[in-house]
Amino acid sequence: MSSDDVNPLQGVFQTFERFSRCVQTRLSQFVGQADRSKHAKGKPGISASLAAMEIPASDIVIKKQSAGPVTKEELGRATWTFLHTLAAQYPEHPTRQQKKDVKELMAILSRMYPCKECADHFKEILRASPVQAGSQSELSQWMCYAHNVVNRSLGKLTFPCERVDARWGKLDCEQRACDLQGTTLDFPPRIP
Numbered sequence: 363m364s365s366d367d368v369n370p371l372q373g374v375f376q377t378f379e380r381f382s383r384c385v386q387t388r389l390s391q392f393v394g395q396a397d398r399s400k401h402a403k404g405k406p407g408i409s410a411s412l413a414a415m416e417i418p419a420s421d422i423v424i425k426k427q428s429a430g431p432v433t434k435e436e437l438g439r440a441t442w443t444f445l446h447t448l449a450a451q452y453p454e455h456p457t458r459q460q461k462k463d464v465k466e467l468m469a470i471l472s473r474m475y476p477c478k479e480c481a482d483h484f485k486e487i488l489r490a491s492p493v494q495a496g497s498q499s500e501l502s503q504w505m506c507y508a509h510n511v512v513n514r515s516l517g518k519l520t521f522p523c524e525r526v527d528a529r530w531g532k533l534d535c536e537q538r539a540c541d542l543q544g545t546t547l548d549f550p551p552r553i554p
């Protein structure tokens with residue numbers, strides 16, 4: 363076949379590759395979620411179960427690793443992971459500085475997010491519904507709400523926000539060493 367010839371199966375290969383990429387991503391999310399929920403109950407996760415079956419890790423190729431640029435969807439998933447985890451980890455009684463920081467972070471994200479359409483969309487959300495950062499639960503609920511606004515605009519199902527803590531939770535970090543320090547209810551602190 364000369365280089366000018368078009369392979370008649372090329373379209374089929376491309377469709378299959380797109381489908382397989384999609385399945386791999388979904389599967390890796392599922393395994394991650396299942397692992398987290400099993401660990402939370404003190405039971406072995408899927409990875410541990412596979413190890414128990416003596417399946418070498420090298421035989422389990424779930425996610426295609428490519429060193430290329432990420433897609434808007436991959437970036438979105440990674441950013442939401444960051445944002446929901448940040449909200450889960452946010453102190454129940456944040457300091458004035460922490461409240462200011464989280465609002466600034468969202469404002470910066472709405473200007474610097476590396477997808478203009480998404481950044482503009484986030485700006486609109488912030489304008490219509492300013493960040494609620496009075497407490498951990500307030501921020502988590504606001505984040506869930508903001509994510510649902512995006513979901514709706516993309517024609518996706520919305521997420522039930524009463525389940526946001528079960529979905530995300532605090533960072534899996536030994537002895538809560540990753541927790542941020544907040545304040546006591548007694549804020550601002552009284553000067554002796």
Ligand SMILES: Cc1cc2nc3c(=O)[nH]c(=O)nc-3n(C[C@H](O)[C@H](O)[C@H](O)COP(=O)(O)OP(=O)(O)OC[C@H]3O[C@@H](n4cnc5c(N)ncnc54)[C@H](O)[C@@H]3O)c2cc1C
Pocket residue numbers: 434435436437438439440441442446479480481483484505506507508509510512513516518520521526529
């Ligand atoms: C700030 C921001 C703005 C964006 N704007 C756009 C845009 O304008 N246009 C565009 O095409 N893409 C946008 N995206 C990307 C888009 O939101 C998705 O990330 C992307 O389409 C991939 O979607 P997904 O279905 O894999 O899951 P995602 O929407 O990325 O969600 C990841 C996981 O979060 C959980 N989840 C879903 N909804 C909620 C919720 N409400 N609360 C808590 N957890 C939830 C689910 O378990 C889901 O699997 C934006 C992303 C961000 C971070």
